[in-house]
Amino acid sequence: METFQGTKDYWDASLYDGKHSFVSKYGNSLVELLAPKDxxxxxxLGCGTGDLAGTLYECGVEVVGVDKSESMVKQAISKYPHIQxxxxxxxxxxxxxxxDAVFSNATLHWVQxxxxxxxxxxxSLKQGGRFVAEFGGKGNVQTITAEIIRQIKNSGFEFKAEQFPWFYPSIAEYTKLMEEVGFRVTFAQHYDRPTQLDGENGLSNWINMFGGMLFANIPEHTKGQIIENVENNLKETLYxxxxxxxxxxxIRVVGVK
Structure with missing residues (x-):
């Protein structure tokens, strides 16, 4: 099996499992939409540390998990050695x-x-196979990211568009891509999902877990001050x-090949 070695791996698999297990928990309802059959x-696709692959395996599915992050895949293998x-x-x-299906939770907003x-x-799909995915849609975490970028600029650093690592499309944008490729889109939804982060340090943990690329070439001590400023400015709104x-x-989408 070929593997793809990406550039810098920003992912901390232990922090992901310890403080961001909500990613997989929210994915359980996506498994229901997938309706896997024995x-x-x-x-x-974007299996992370393997929890949803484990759920699919328990449904009697032959599941294969892939992720760009080597640290995530290593953690998945250690947790679920019976899954590829x-x-x-x-x-x-x-x-x-x-x-028969490609399933993807909280991944495709990272992909460019x-x-x-x-x-x-x-x-990758057989003819008639289905693609079922959920990922960040238009406006996702906009309050948080706008404040981070504002504080980076306030600290005297330039913020370039390529430092923003995510693609948060509207339904129209994404379903157009699906149809261009050949999918018949059978379901599309864009919805608010206020998400509780874990405890007093939830926001800083989230930024450190997911927002590393926003701080390219910024010294660690300055990054820490920027995050503290973000927390102070958003506490009234998000705490x-x-x-x-x-x-x-x-966004949730379902397409059939």
Missing amino acids: GERILD FFVQDATNLVYDCEF PPIKAVQAIYH QEGNWIADYKR
């Missing part, structure tokens, strides 16, 4: 008409260019009863 072969996991990039999958991922997913609430907005 004996199906399903690709979990590989390091691969979503834009360069090695599969040809092999899967998005059209290459949609093409690779389409190519409720001892927890931070992130302003998540999600």
Whole structure:
């Protein structure tokens, strides 16, 4: 099996499992939308540390998990040694008409260019196979990211567009890509999902887990001050009863090949 070695791996698998298990928990309802059937072969694209692949396995599915992060894949293998996991990039999958379904939770907003991922997913599916995904949609965590960028600039650093690592499309943008590739889109939804972060340090943990690329070439001590400023400025808006609430907005799509 070929693997894809990406550039710098920003992912901390232990922090992900310890403080951001909500990612997989929210994905359980996406599994219901997928409705896996016993004996199906399903690709979990962006499997993280493997929890949803484990859920699919328990449904009687032959599941393969792939993720660009080597640290995530290593953690997944250690947790679920009975499941196949590989390091691969979503834009360069090695599969040809092999899967009954491609399932992806909280991954595709990381993938650029998005059209290459949609093409690779389409190519991986058997004829009649389905693509079921959820990821960040238009306006996702906009309150948080806008404040981070503002504080970076206030600290005297330039912020370049390429430092923003995410693609948060509207339904129209993403379903157009799916249809261009050949999918028949059977379901699309954009919705608010306020998401509780864990405890007093929930926001700083979230920034350190997911926002590393925003701080390219910024010294660690300055990064720490910027994050503290972000917390102070957003506390009135996003802090409720001892927890931070992130302003998540999600897209769910289903397409058939």
